[in-house]
Amino acid sequence: MNAPVRIEAGDLALLWQLAARAREAESEQTLGFTIVNETLSLIPYRQAAWWRAPSHAPGAVAAVSGLPQSDPGAPYVQWLGEMFRALVKQAALDTSGAGTDDGAGAGASSNAARAPGATASSAAGNGVGAAAPSTRPYALTFAHLPAAVAADWSTWWPMHALWVPLVDRSGRSFGGVVFVRDNAWTHTEEVMLAELAQVWAHALGAFAPRATWTARARLLLRPGKVRRRALAALALLCVAPVPLTVLAPAEVTAKDPFVVRAPLDGVIDRLYTQPNQRVTPGTPLFALDSTTLASRNAVANKNFDTAQEEYRQTAQLAVTDDKNRLDMALRKGKLDESQVELDYTARELARVRVTAARGGVAVFADTNDWTGKAVSVGEKVMLLADPANVELTAYLPVADNIDVKPGATLTLYPKSSPLSAYDARIDTIAYRAEPTPDGVLAYRVKATFAGAGARPVLGVMGTAHIHGRWVPLAYYVLRRPLTTVRQWLGW
Known part of the structure; x- marks a missing residue:
């Protein structure tokens, strides 16, 4: 040839x-x-x-x-x-x-x-x-x-x-x-x-059809020196240490906020502040409907005036009539009772208007959500937060729990700023999982931002990249599949 x-x-x-x-x-x-x-x-x-x-x-x-x-x-x-x-x-x-x-x-x-x-x-x-x-x-x-x-x-x-x-x-x-x-x-x-x-x-x-990854793998694993090298490299890769990490939804929340609660049972009449509005001490925040309390106060005032007049008349008659002296003590007790009722309704009426106990930013969703809403005493209405004092709250799903310990690090990747990242250190981890607003059972993780640099704005949401312990790459890859198999097989 x-x-x-x-x-x-x-x-x-x-x-x-x-x-x-x-x-x-x-x-x-x-x-x-x-x-x-x-x-x-x-x-x-x-x-x-x-x-x-x-x-x-x-x-x-x-x-x-x-x-x-x-x-x-x-x-x-x-x-x-x-x-x-x-x-x-x-x-x-x-x-x-x-x-x-x-x-x-x-x-x-x-x-x-x-x-x-x-x-x-x-x-x-x-x-x-x-x-x-x-x-x-x-x-x-x-x-x-x-x-x-x-x-x-x-x-x-x-x-x-x-x-x-x-x-x-x-x-x-x-x-x-x-x-x-x-x-x-x-x-x-x-x-x-x-x-x-x-x-x-x-x-x-x-x-001819393009070679699939399985065909390439078979070609690579043919008997010979290449296969031995490939298997050795694969074995080394499986034991290579990698950090066990997991992703979790997170948001920037206020650290040590002041909780503004409803002072009385009633209906919120109006809110004087807007969400994310900065307030100073004494700034009106909201007011409850005072119609019922004002009526009770007016009735108590009328009863007090009546009891006072009856006591005065009884005291005048008691000067000349011994029988009226006994009645004067009864009138005195009724006068004191009406006085207590009047003072109580006056104090309650004064508490209808709620003011800020300290400065900060008003944190709540929407004024329309609260206007006309019935509240009970002690119910939380809003928060007063310091914008410079924030922390990170992450919600770690139960299925992704990697046994995170306090002191571990995590990184926040905000949704609103894809080029920014903030490091934080975990402070506390809830011992019990609770449903999130999305209906996912998750552990609440609190973390403090590291360093003295710029902090994210209050309310920013994103994804927290939580770093766990170092594990072999094989465990990192097979952790979730093995968990699923064990749940199905029960071993």
Whole structure:
């Protein structure tokens, strides 16, 4: 094959045209038709057939000359399939015996390397080292076939057959094409068919599915030095220490805020402040409805005036009448009772209007949420927070709990500022999980921002990246799957 070859200009033009036709094919079927039929314009032959045998699938007769489509039920196509399968089987058997030291074993190895389908993958499947598949055309003879298949050779084929393997430059096998005719094949024809075979294999590679990650993994883990290195690298990677981390929703909350509560049972009449409004001590915050208390105070005032007048009259009559002296003590007690009632209603009425006990920012959702709402004594209405004194509150889901301890670090990534990050140190972790507003059962984690730099604004929300202990990478990857499996299996 390495001897100089002279090719006529007309044959070179036909060779170029066939290569162009192969590159222009829109499908494997079109390309197969071109291979087995249009090659006749360059090299004379009686019949041709394409055996499609990719490395990952069983082979089949994909195209036959003179037919628009291969019919698997046709007797000729069935014989071709038996013939090619016999050659592939013979190649596997010969390759398995290639390890012997005698001359027969060496010859079998040579035939196996040249037989159709004797690819690296087929040999590897038999547990032996494999060589690259042959890319040179060679003549097929009766010796390549079992007697049962070779008996029908003369029925379907003339004497001389040429096998042209289709193997791309990466070593992928696409089977091969067999050409048969009455006269022997010349060296020049073999060279031209070998050139066309490279073009056809390259074109078929464009239609082949892309290698999946599993196929690449199998290729990487083939027996040999590469597999040992890959397994060693994988083992080292599995024990590589990595920090056990978890993500949790978080928000910036006030630290040590002043809770403003409802002083009485009643209905909130109006709010004097707006959310996030800065207030000073004494600033009115909200007021309860005073209608009922004002009525009670008016009644108590009227009762006090009446009791006072009755006591005055009884005291005047007691000067001249001993009987009225006993009645005066009763009137005095009633006067004192009405005085207490009047003072109580006056104090309650004075507490209707709530003012700020200290300065800060009013923290609550919306004025409309509270206006007209009935509250009970001690119910929280709002917070007064210092904007400069904030902390981070994270909600660690139960499923993601990594046994975080106080003193561990975390990083806040605000949603409103994707380029900013704030480090914090965990102070406390709730011992009991509670439902969040989103309905997720989570542990509340409190953390203080580290350093004296800029702090996030009160109310900022984001994601907390909580850092745990160092663990092997294998544990980090398999922690959640193992937890799920244990919950299902109960072990």
